[in-house]
Amino acid sequence: MKVSLFVTCLIDQFFPEVGLSTVKVLEKCGVEVSFDPRQTCCGQPAFNSGYVDESREVVEHFLAVFDDSEHIVVPSGSCATMIKTFIPGLFPEGSSKRQRAEEVGQRTLELSDFLVSVLGIQTTGARFPQAVTYHDSCHLVRELNIRSQPRQLIHGVEGVDFREMENCDRCCGFGGFFSVKSPDVSAAIGDEKVQWIRESGADYVISTDVSCLMHIDGLMRRNQVPVQTMHLAELLAQFDD
């Protein structure tokens, strides 16, 4: 099977190891991965702040890049939501652009969803003998209704000691520009999340979105909390090549 990787701009610039892990995991699962270097961003930052025209320009570029892709895999619940849920709405109902956007949306899958729902993967052969917990990112769980797939994959990791945290699906407080526009309340919400992470007794917090993890990690490092953040793809890539 061939898939196109949409790696997301945040991973591209800040967390390339997550992108590499995604490729490693997909290839381990027998998938042929292609990465089109013309790709940039899905348009979400502008869209979420109300700059819809600016967002649409970027979206048109995104659609042009991924128009022919059979499967588009995204290691981010948030960007997958933008593509599947919001992008079609940027074009008038009944227009050909709308139809194209809807088709691209249908072919797009978040990484864990793709691995479990399309490939039927139980395990990637990863081994990680550590205590981990999982943070449901808001878009993944409430817009895309993906709850069980990441957990199934975590349970498939050998040696992992999975500890569900209290309020695992409550927001971490990031919210894109919200994190810098309302920093105090964003951080206050995050502090509570960090508290639940600590109480789970885990040494690693896993999520499908680097945006949440970046925020959580920033808070934990500031407060010297001895817990590491890790993207799901990095966990699933804990096997020897």
Add this chain to the structure above:
Amino acid sequence: MINTAKINRNVEAALADRQLQRNLCSTLGKSVRMRDDSVAEVPNWEELSRYARDVKLHTLSRLDHYLAMLEEKITAQGGKVIWAETGQEAVQFIVDLARQRKIGKLVKSKSMLSEEIHLNSMLGRAQIESIETDLGEYIVQLAGETPSHLLAPALHKSQKEIADLFVRNLGMTPSGDVHEITSTARRVLREHFLSAPIGVTGVNFGVAETGTIVLVENEGNARLSVSVPQIHIALMGIEKVIPRTRDLAVFLKVLIRSATGQKMTSYISCLNGPRRPEELTGPDEFYLVLVDNGRSKILADRFLRQTLSCIRCGACQNICPVYQRIGGHAYESTYQGPIGAILTPQLTSLAAAPEHAFASSLCGACQEVCPVQIEIPHILLKLREQAQREKKTKASQLSLERLVMGGWALVMCSPRLYVVFSRWTRRLWRWVGDIRGLGRFLTPLTHWYKHREIPELAARSFRELYRSREE
């Protein structure tokens, strides 16, 4: 840039208020649990919720028809319907009626609409005393404050603060516990009930087919308000009409479980006009005041219209991570939390309440618990879009933020510019050495750095690493 400074200032104060933080923490957590447990008991919750949503959407699409039907039925029962385009008109009707009858006092049960139109302060200006009779509202009124939650107006106050208030204002013994506070309120308010000639209430549902006004409560103060005084005035937003009595079975179930986690509240009053001649007690006159006050404007947009489906259960406030941290007062509006964030700017204008739509992390927890499935996060996004569009039309407001967004779009539309830009940013990052040091002086990095460490920009981007891996 949409200025969230006002809310942010309030946030800072709210976060520093340890008493408020304690109160929010203990009460909202409990409310969320009670709602979740109660909903989990109902196997066909989703079906009930969808039914409620569809009834609302249907009614809103034929609102003129159902309002006319409601009016006809109420008139036939001997009630009178008043149409008020603005809050001012609604208030004026009450003032005129009270003056005409030489009435100087009225008792009032809980009504968010009355808060929206500032009824108490307007009546006060007309020398008419308005006594809140819901315990929470009464507490807030005694303290000279405004409600901070749809259902629990005094949620921001501790028992100790309330006891102090009662000692100061009502001469309660200082050791007063919750029961003492409650019985003091019962005694004082009972006197007001027996002496006030007008009772004002809100309306939870107005049933068009029968002209029935439905009030949902636990305390019994709404029952007293519609039973003891000679005149009952009900204030109703035009969106509160529903077509049939049978719909009540569903609405009450989803409303009450979402609101308090109860199976049923202590009292549901279904009122059909004033007392009949052969009935011994009850009001002689019944007035229903139908208030628009910005609602028909919301109705005109097919997508945003669903905002008016709200049945005021407060579940979205209880679950909202932002509301949980800052409480209701920080929003500086009648309607607070997620529903307030979408309702306030639409009832007034985006220019009047620009920051509401932005004070959210868009986490979607509100929509998940909404008993009538209002798509709150999507509405917030729509309002953000409208807010930016409105700003754009004002040329003078060409902001730095818009310029940055324009530049961002330019870069993101061109893979070549994207690569150049990322390369130069990376270079700059290295030159500066410790960008986190510089970050303190660079908005929005300043805001990020205030509470969080700044992530490292990777030495090489994914695309660079991927290419070298392929080679």
Add this chain to the structure above:
Amino acid sequence: MGSRSAMLDRIRRACAGNGTTELPSQMPDFPHYADPVAQFRKEFEAVGGVFLDGRGSGELLEGLKTVVRASDSIEVYWESQALLRRYDIPFNRAPSHHKAGNLLLYSCHPEQKIDFPLLLESRSHGKAELARSSLSISPARCGIAETGTIVHEVTPGTGRLFSLLPPTRLVLLSERDLIMNSAEFFPDLLVDSQGSVVTLITGPSRTADIEKTLVVGVHGPKKMFVILTS
């Protein structure tokens, strides 16, 4: 009536051309119970109500005595004479008893000792009178098993204050008037009703406005009893 036509016009314009959602016709399922009496009792007791089974011979009168004693009542207000007849509650009229017109029936029990036949007098049905009373007794139009709810309606010859002002409330509920759920009730809300108010009552008055602490009896009755009759 400038506002009326202006408002309706604006609303009509706002609704126009925006499509309609179909009004749902299929009522979602509401629960049914093999033993509705047990369900009613469970829910009613869960909200702090006191349930007495008066279905057996003589149990109704025993139940009445229990409630009068528990509420420390000296004066008991009966909603109507018809109520007494309907439940075969034996009574005599006091010599001072006049016409029943706008007067309220009450029975007097010195030393809180209820005896049958009741001695009935009439009293004015005013606010002040009712505000001083301690126990009111009325029939239920029906009971809803799902939620332990009593449905009360104001009927000709009664009023809104009767069931509201006295601190203790007793409702007589016939077993045949017990229905499964509110979906069986609401379609017929006004069918049998000639009065201006129908009230669904589920337990005593309560509030949780102070730190979510439950307090009973803030405005309405503090205690609520139901006697189930056959």
